[in-house]
Amino acid sequence: MLVPEQHPLRFKKRFGLADIENLPLIEWPYCPLHQSFIRLLAERGIALQVQASAAREELLLHMVDAGMGLAVVPQSHAAQARRALTRPLDGPLAFSRHIGLACDASDAPLLGLLHRLADGMKATAAQPEPTQRSNVV
Known part of the structure; x- marks a missing residue:
């Protein structure tokens, strides 16, 4: 999870799948991993409160930095965040690539x-x- 540095949940050390239900999220619809993640949440009946949609990674990071919401991104992209905090997302996350x-x-x-x-x-x-941790934050 990417959490804005001034967000009240910045003190939470980890997030579970149920924790993100109804949190203000910024979606990244063009990321294949994000699409898989959304399907996983839908299968588990977890509702999302989408605040905004970002077409590009840079825009998503700026939106989180501006405090518009939280975001779920691959760990490799989280390193690009300037001010947002990264927190691990726990849970059985099964993603595959072909x-x-x-x-x-x-x-x-x-x-x-x-x-x-x-x-x-x-x-x-x-x-x-x-480890059982995912590569999604």
């Missing part, structure tokens, strides 16, 4: 390389995470 690999079927060396790459990626993805 990667497609393609090559000409007659290119045997490349086809073999892609098979090895895909097998390695599957093995890496199957390994359990070191």
Whole structure:
């Protein structure tokens, strides 16, 4: 969670999924992770109070900094926040990504390389995470 530095919830150290119900949120509809997160909340019956919608990451960060609301963003984007505070979002968050690999079927060396790459990626993805925390803040 990105929390404005003067927001009353700035002292909360972590947020659960139920904690964000009816909080003033800024949505980021063009972020694929955000779309997955919204679907997850809808599946759990958690209602959102959307205050604003940001088309770009920079705009979202400025809106949070201005105190317009809180935002749920990938951890990698939270580092770009200037004044907003980041707080972990706990809970069973299951997000997945799909990667497609393609090559000409007659290119045997490349086809073999892609098979090895895909097998390695599957093995890496199957390994359990070191912690149960998500990469969403």
